[in-house]
Amino acid sequence: MNLYHLRYFVTLAKLEHYTKAAELLAITQPSLSHAISSLEKELGVKLFEKEGRNVVLTKCGQAFLEDVTKSLxxxxxxxxxxQMTGTGEGRIDIAQLRAVSSLIVPKLVRGFLDEHSDKHIDFRFHNSTGLTMDMIQGLKDRRYDVAFCSYVEQEPTIEFIPIAKQELVLIVPEGHPLESRDSIDLKETLQYPQVGFSTRSGLHRVIKKLFEKCGGHPExxxxxxxxxxxAGLVGAGFGVAVVPRMPILDYMPVKPIQIAKPSWERNFYMATLKNVYQAPAIQAFKTYVAEHADL
Known part of the structure; x- marks a missing residue:
């Protein structure tokens, strides 16, 4: 079905006069008549009927006009x-870990928008499970343009650009024997029950490697x-735990303790799909983030 014929149909339906419609469309009246006839032949119904010097829609034409107008x-x-996207405007869909959602990502987005104040760019922040693997799948499914997450090995289609670091700390509940400590060798915590991260979390592997360096694994x-x-389970007295140094810890019934040994920092990354077309606004945002990474 010819798109121009649909636009001709809508114009004629509004003006109800072939000569006026042809003039407005800047085509000849025979060309307009041929277009409407072709459309009616393809549909198998009459769209217009004569009424004096004018034409009016048939019942079928009225129903068709409503749908065609909505579609156009x-x-x-x-x-x-x-067209706006091609000029550097448009929408950017972002997924993010909670650990970077309060300070790191808002700062990057605000800086980018201030630098591109002449463009209309809409950021959409999507709720997710908070797991890196789910965000990576969201990138592959094209639900997200950018994900701020942990690094994942054996993901050849994903580009990971480091953007920030976060310290890992030990947290203990109030009244715990280790509460008075300001720093600790993680080996000293092996005797205490611990709250861990599930195997789906990127931190599970990180913390497992830390304890391997200590020569053992806690219960x-x-x-x-x-x-x-x-952190909530630690505050409730279920055990101790190794977690990222998060601002929310200052408002929970836990004591953060610096880990002196073994040394380790958690890195955060900007993840995007490799070798796919990305709109100019997304490319500009990626460039901005890479240049303003807090490392």
């Missing part, structure tokens, strides 16, 4: 959005997926 409005809106009394949930 959607198409024109989409075309407009894509893990329970495992959960998110940082804040781990």
């Amino acid at each position: 409005d959607i198409l024109d809106s989409s075309i407009n959005k894509l 893990v009394v329970c495992s959960v997926e998110e940082d804040e949930a781990v």
Whole structure:
């Protein structure tokens, strides 16, 4: 079905006069008549009928006009959005870990928007499980343009750009024997029950490697997926835990203790798909983040 014929149909339906419609469309009247006839032949119904010197829609034409108008409005809106995207405007869909959602990512987005104040760029922040693997799958499914997450090995289609570091600390509940300590060798914690991260969490592997350096593994009394949930269980007295140094720890009934040995820092990354087309606004944001990474 010819798109121009649909636009001709809508114009004629509004003006109800072939000569006026042809003039407005800047085509000849025979060309307009041929277009409408072709459309009616393809549909198998009459769209117009004569009424004096004018034409009016048939019942079929009225129903068709309503659907065609909606379809053209959607198409024109989409075309407009894509044209805006091509000029460096548009929407950027972001997934993020909670650990970077309060300070790191908002600072990057605010700086980028200030630098591109002449462009209309809309950031959409998506709720997720907070797990890096789910964010990576979201990138592959094209639900997200950018993910701020942990590094994942054996993901050849994903580009990881380091953007920030976060210290890992030991947290203990109030009244715990280690509460008076300001720093600790992680080996000293092996005797205490611990709250761990589930195997789906990127931190599970990180913490496992830390304890391998200590020459042993603690008793893990329970495992959960998110940082804040781990801290909540520690505050409730289930055990101690190794977690990222998060601002929320200052408001929970736990004591953060610096880990003197073994040394380790958690890195955060900006993850995007490799070798796929990305709109100019996304490319500009990636460049900005890479240049302003807090490392």
